[in-house]
Amino acid sequence: MNLYSTNNKDLRISFKEAVFNSMPQDKGLYMPVEIPQLDADFIKNIERYSLPEIATKVASALLKDEIPAEDLKALIEDAINFEAPAVKLGDKTFVLELFHGPSLAFKDFGARFMSRVMAYFLKDGEQLLDVLVATSGDTGGAVALGFLGVPNTRVTILYPEGKVSPIQELQLTTNGQNIRAIEIKGTFDDCQALVKQAFADGELNAKFRLTSANSINISRLIPQTFYYFNTYAQLKKHGLNDVIFSVPSGNFGNIGAGLLAYKLGLPVKQFIAATNINDTVPRFLETGVYETKPSTQTYSNAMDVGAPSNWIRIMDLFNNDISALKKVVTSYRFNDEETLAGIKEIDNKFDYVACPHTAIAYLAIEKFRKENPEDESASVFLSTAHACKFPDIFPEAIAAKIEIPDQVTALESLPRHADKLGIDFEEFKSYLFDKA
Structure with a gap:
């Protein structure tokens, strides 16, 4: 698998190089030189395959010979060892539950796959791998659990002060071992900017072997394709072949x-x-x-991103042709008042508790249906996190329906630690050197 930079299409590097370098020095993002077409018979009969089998097929097509087939199969079976059910709510309405992994968020797909790919490629005696990650909520917890105890790695998670939920913060600050957390007095965009500056800094790169666990890393993006194919397989079992996906979008890696x-x-x-x-x-x-702006805090905190990194990848997929893109992608926005109304509507109509991100995806599906009443496709809105992560958002009657998973209860008794920094890059740089 060869990749280029979105800022330099003549560049050619291997998947292994892209995994460890994460982001090109020209500040683009890595993309595959070739996107193969999966076998038509596989798509036609996809309902016959399990999630790990689908994942192995898709990954093999993309990675080619980067990882031997049997090793890749074993890696995927270890990483993707939980389900992603498309739960039927209405006649042609489904919610795709992506929170059944250890951190209770969709980021587990990418983080667990990436950590195992990195561990596979790392050799004994190699320089310690420093993983830097900015999080607006769920990425950090998934990365922390994905890399916890992985030999020869150290993970540094930056998160915005006061802008992640209590459970999300526990998932970031209670790990110890090779995981450390930094509370940044700023926004997610500030955290992301510090990480990107670190990758572009010559002194840091001379001292450390830096890589990212954010969705800028191509090894995060690839495993997230798995559950789209798997959802289509589940829909085919219901006799449905046409599908619309509504995706809660912040940094735009998921969509x-x-x-x-x-x-x-x-x-x-x-x-x-x-x-x-x-x-x-x-x-x-x-x-x-295309005009970025400082992010604003909302109920759906994992989507509080004013400068989404992955948008350049999406534009690249469509050769920067906005008219071609708009034939496939529609976008809607919703405020907190509408989000809360969406949570209540889902509860009333389906007796289902949805996190605020999921509610926004539902609202978008409903708006699309009203604007396109002739479209009879199945609608799938993605549920990206367990509702228990957002206890303060829900009305009391809905909150009472939320079942708290055992792993969340266990976190509350663990000691927590986070260092605190501002948004000045030189301060962050000094921190990395001082903690070396």
Whole structure:
């Protein structure tokens, strides 16, 4: 598998190099030189395959001979050892539950796959691998659990002060071992900017072997394609062949993976990028002007991103042709008041408790249906996190329905630790050197 940079299409590096380098020095993002078309018979009969079998097929097509077939199969079976059920709520309405992994968020797919790929490629005696990750909520917990105890790795997680939920913060600060957390007095965009500056800093790169666990890393994106194919397999068992996906979108890695699956041959009629008031992409699709802005805190905190990193990948998939992109991608925005109304509506209609991110994806599906009443496709809205992570968002009657998983209860008794820094890069750089 060869990859290029979105800023330099003449560049050629291997998957292994991209995994460990994470981000090109030219500040683009890595993309595969070739996106193969999956075998038509596989798509036609996909309902016959399990999630690990589908994942192995998709990964093999992309990675080619980067990892031998049997090793890749074993790696996937270890990483993706939980389900992603498409739960039927209405006649053609499904919610895709992506929170059945250890951190209770969809990020487990990417983080667990990536940690095992890195461990596979790491050799005894090699320089310690320093993984830097910015999180707006769920990425950090998934990465922490994915890498906890992995030899020869050290993970540094940056998260914004006061802008992650209590359970999310526990998942970041109670791990110890090779995981450390830094509370940044700023926004997620500030955390992300510090990580990106670190990758571009010559002194840090001379001292440390830096890589990222954010969705800028191509090894995070690939495994997220698995559950789109697996969902289509589940729909086919219901006799459904046409599907629309509504994806809660912040840094746009999740919907980017869906669009990569589409380019691989997954027959999807439409993708909906559902955002909160951090609406850089909806504004772009409306006006043709891409203008980032500082992020604003909302109930759906994992989507509080004003400058989504993965948007350049999505544009690259469509050769920067906005008209071609708009044929496949629609985008809607919703505020906190609408989000809360969506949570109540899902509870009333389906007796189902949805996290705020999931509620936004549901609202987007409903809006699309009203605007396209003739479309009879199955609608799948992605549930990206367990509702227990957002206890303060729900009305009391709905909150009482939430079952708290055992792993969350266990976190509350663990000691927690986080260092505290501002948004100055030189301060962060000094921290990394001092803690070396």
